[in-house]
Amino acid sequence: MAFSEFEAKKIERAASEFLTSRRPPVEIRPRLDLDVRVSGQSVQIVETRPHFREPSTIIESPVAKATFVKKSQRWKIYWMRSDLNWHSYTPEPESRSIEEFFAIVNGCFFG
Structure with missing residues (x-):
């Protein structure tokens, strides 16, 4: 089941804010970049x-x-471990909103 148009816009806005704060400078992006993908x-x-x-x-x-x-109206948070499988992110296994998910990733994954 795909997201509704309202939910998709909310995700798009939160992803844009995250990428604006975390993406490397423009001159580095051909060598290293971040992207956000939505699937299902x-x-x-x-x-x-x-x-x-x-x-x-x-x-x-x-x-x-x-x-x-x-x-549950919650976002389950996962991280990719070295075994190339998704694992629940134990310190913060879920968030109440997509914005909270991006805030957790921004603080915990990128410091």
Whole structure:
């Protein structure tokens, strides 16, 4: 189930504010950048960079993900561990809003 138009705009606005505060300077973005992707009921933050041996190939590394649980009206927060699986982010396993999710990621994942 996709987000409603209102929810999608809210996510878009929160993602834009997050990216404005966290993206590297414009001159660095071809070598390292951040992106926010929406898929189904999830919002994912992804780091992108060229492959070190094949610069024409872009590597995408997932950083964090929030999945909306309609029943509880909460966002479940996950992080990608070295085993390449999503794990619940134990210090803050859920948030009440998408804005809170981005604030948690901004403070805890990027310091």
